[in-house]
Amino acid sequence: MQLSAAPYDERLTAPRSWWFLCFLAGASLALIMVPFGTLPMLAGLAGGTAAAAVVVSAYGSVRIRVVNGHLIAGEAKIPASALGDAEVLDAEEARAWRGPKADPRAFMLLRAYVPGALRVTVTDPEDPTPYVFLSTREPERLAQALRAARDAADAA
Template identity: 75%
Template sequence: MQLSATPYEERLTAPRSWWLLSLLVGVSMALILVPFGTLALLGGLVGGTAVAATVASSYGSVRIRVVGDSLIAGDAKIPVSALGEAEVLDAEEARAWRTHKADTRAFLLLRAYIPTALRVPVTDPADPTPYLYLSTREPERLAAALAAAGKAAA
């Protein structure tokens, strides 16, 4: 396997505010368990915070990578040769492609807390997916990595 000229890897981590919310979930659980005593209160604080933090961490653990001649986005892996030219979407255009312009057959790696995205048409005639919508904080860099991987594969 040949590595791409412009390697790319991004983890779509949850925003810092989600970690504060995780703590607040723990505090809420502690308050719910106040009538059962101090030990239950501490258990609610620790358990509620841990569960909420685990959920935030798992939701924010998804990665987008360009490895060799493949794009790996979450659970999907697609060869770059089956993709068209990537389109960088600013916040307004990304919102449009998440809502009224969206195609139900498209592959969406959507994280609402990331305002920008990349839309990549799927050119493989055997694949019913019309395009990939990838939430990314660095759409220009991802587009450049896909273009470099496409040239290297050709």
């Protein structure tokens, strides 16, 4: 099966300020290496910055897509037909659903630097997951794409 063009595709990239923190991590390692000389100090700067950049890049590379009637969020692939209503959450509601309202059985794709979120109920009776919680910068657009995918699956 070949994937068609996705009606929704979002990468939850890390904020720009985190890239500056990568440089600070490298500078910290360089300071640790100062007693060993100039070359180890420069290697610490380069190595620390590169290692921190790899971590930030990996953390910010997660994607949320709606493709061929499926919601693909990180490693999860859920058919749209198994999803119910989507609730758009503002920053305050999202914080509550990440904390005291959270269900430990829920699938959560969290990114603290993304204030908005979408909570989608799982309607599959075989699945113990009560809902899917997704951090997203465009919750309304994602909810619309999921509705369209679910409607297309119901029509088929």
